[in-house]
Amino acid sequence: MEYRILLSCLVDADYSDTAGEQLHCPKTCWAERLKKLDCYIQDLQIDSGNPQSERNQLRSEFYDYCRNAATEKPLEYCDSPVGTGKTTAVMAHMLKSAAKNGLRHIFVVLPYTNIICQTVEILRKALVLDGENPAEVVAEHHHQADFESIELRQLASTWTAPIIVTTAVQFFETIASNFPSKLRKLHQLPGSGIIIDESHAVLPLNLMLPAWNWITELTNKWGCRFCLCSGTSFKFWENEAFIKISNTKVYPLLKYELSQKLEQYESNRISLNALTKDVPHFKDISELINFLTKDHGSRLVVMNTVRSAAFLAMTLRNSGHDVLHLSTALTPSDREVVINEVRRRLNPTTNYNTGWTLVATSCVECGLDFSFHYGFCELRSLQSYLQLGGRISRNREYDDSSLICFTIQDDSLGFNPAFEIPRNVFKKLIRSGRLSTLTITNAVSKGFNMECKMGGLSDNVCKRERRNAFVDVAKGFRLIPDDTVTVIADPDLLAKLSAGAVISARELQRGSVNLRKSVIKQLHLQESELPSLTIGQYDSFLGYMKRLL
Known part of the structure; x- marks a missing residue:
């Protein structure tokens, strides 16, 4: 270090020194900011x-x-x-x-x-x-x-x-x-x-x-x-x-x-089916849809892969259901539109009383201030399951809210091998029947230790660090895979670039998606410095999954 x-x-x-920079930096004023925060909380x-x-x-x-x-x-x-x-x-x-x-x-x-x-x-x-x-x-x-x-x-x-x-x-x-x-x-x-x-x-x-x-x-x-x-x-x-x-x-x-x-207080807010070992299995997507839509109200469904979420959303829409779709298959700009629409529908003053569904990936599990009536998720990990619970009846608006994890076998859905270990650990914890007796922290800690024993931990970067092999450390510590490519999905953005207009980095990011090279091959995109998707390959509902489905 x-x-x-x-x-x-x-x-x-x-x-x-080279640039002659002298940035104006505001004073920290920590004590004053703490007082301001106190006032903010009181007002809330x-x-x-x-x-x-x-x-x-x-x-x-x-x-x-x-x-x-x-x-x-x-x-x-x-x-x-x-x-x-x-x-x-x-x-x-x-x-x-x-x-x-x-x-x-x-x-x-x-x-x-x-x-x-x-x-x-x-x-x-x-x-x-x-x-x-x-x-x-x-x-x-x-x-x-x-x-x-x-x-x-x-x-x-x-x-x-x-x-x-x-x-x-x-x-x-x-x-x-x-x-x-x-x-x-x-x-x-x-x-x-x-x-x-x-x-x-x-x-x-x-x-x-x-x-x-x-x-x-x-x-x-x-x-x-x-x-x-x-x-x-x-x-x-x-x-x-x-x-x-x-x-x-x-x-x-x-x-x-x-x-x-x-x-x-948290344990009394919603019903969690994993605590009672009652995890339904569906033989195909139609059986899942029949189960999801039997309750009236706002529904959040989280699938384990981008492909699975897009396929479920498409099937729901084709069956005449009111559905929104949110995943990284969409550009940041289109995701923002969906998030704003979700917030509008969930706002009590909107009185959006029809039954509707948001199908999403794990991008909704953390931080977003959503409060749905019902929640469903493909079984993946104990952590993701409990986190998703924070998007269901978040403020105790409903008395009968539940979060139901499920398994499904359908050849049209995707599979992510990276989830295999946490999924197996979660299944073992459910079968043990002990989840209801543990605190959240102890339950998740137990699951984490089980995952570590089944593999996944690596000290390769630590070994390189001890050798001061800084180049190897940087190569080994990558949160975003190197095999992704930025692909333009917004036709207006593409038109501006084609006309020679100056585009900011933020505008480029908001109108693009990051695709693995394997997906680029499936879409038959031509090799270029900045590839793009056509209207036939992308729309604001399914994103780049439009052509792949």
Whole structure:
């Protein structure tokens, strides 16, 4: 780590001096931002219309506890259930820690871009002081971020702003990088607070050991303070393989009594069929559709692959059902349209009373503030199942809500071999009949340890790190596969490019999809520097799966 940070200092000094840069950086003002956050939370409770409800009282108790908790522990975890307000509560805790310990920055690391946009919007409302430019205080750093000026882009991309909200890809691949341009910002990390939100989803199993090595080194040697947050936290640091890397202790942010109180409330919110071992199996897609549509109301169905989600959505629509589809088969721009339509339909003031279905992939499991009447999901993992529960009757709007996991055998559906181990572990946990007796954290931790025994962990990157083989570390630590290609799907965007118009990187990303090279071959796309899809190969409902189905 020290080699990378030293190079980062040198590179940033050289780049800044060469460019003559003198960025205006807002003051941290941690204590003032904490007071502003307190006011924001108070206003939310008043605006809720029912501040004395059990849910709002629990959220208030949770916030107050995190806001006033001791800040001596440098590495903590927060396992409060989904929908309890972790984003603001843990931020209050980190702001207090930043004020007391003189932290340089606060980072919020998230797994998905769509969650980042939502989080940035909340934090800018809650933390920006009068007279400040929100984009200068809470910087949004990911590939789809848009900036009003070069200066704002610099504040985000060099991690200079007081608060930086970024993706796990940007955060961990920066640490792993061997390129000076990427490492330039790394020296901003020491002495900072880092909230890893939705921590269960930020990394695949094979990259967790090197990430744990870096987290503990930043904590023990570089003055960083971490909080790992998730509604389905698992204590991976207690696994023998992680202890061998570092036996650094991770402390619970919440006291046991409050954690139990929150979980008890969560357990009474919806019915979970996995707890009773009642998992239906469907012999084909028609049988599944008959089961899904027997209940009237809003329905969320999550399938395990992009192909499966698209095929189910197409079959539902062809059968005359009201259906929306959301997956990475769509461009970011089209996904945003779908998300806004979902929010419109779920808004109580809309009175959208007809039965309808959103068919999606795992992209809806984390962070999105959806509240459906019924939930269904193809059996995949205990974590994904419990996370999806946070999108069902999120605010206790319904008395009869349930989340039903199922299995299905249909040759038209896709299969992802990467899910084989977590799926088998989940099946074993269901058959054991013990899920209802375990806390969420203990159940998910048990599942994680079972997955580790069945394979998936890898210390190859750690071995390369010990040899200072930086090029090999960077190659081995990749969250996004190298075999994907950006393909233009928006015909208007393609027309602009063909006419020689200047297109921003954000506009290009929002109108494109990332396709594996194997999919490009299936679509018979011509090789070019920037391939594109025709109207016959893409639409706003099925995305690039239109031709493949």
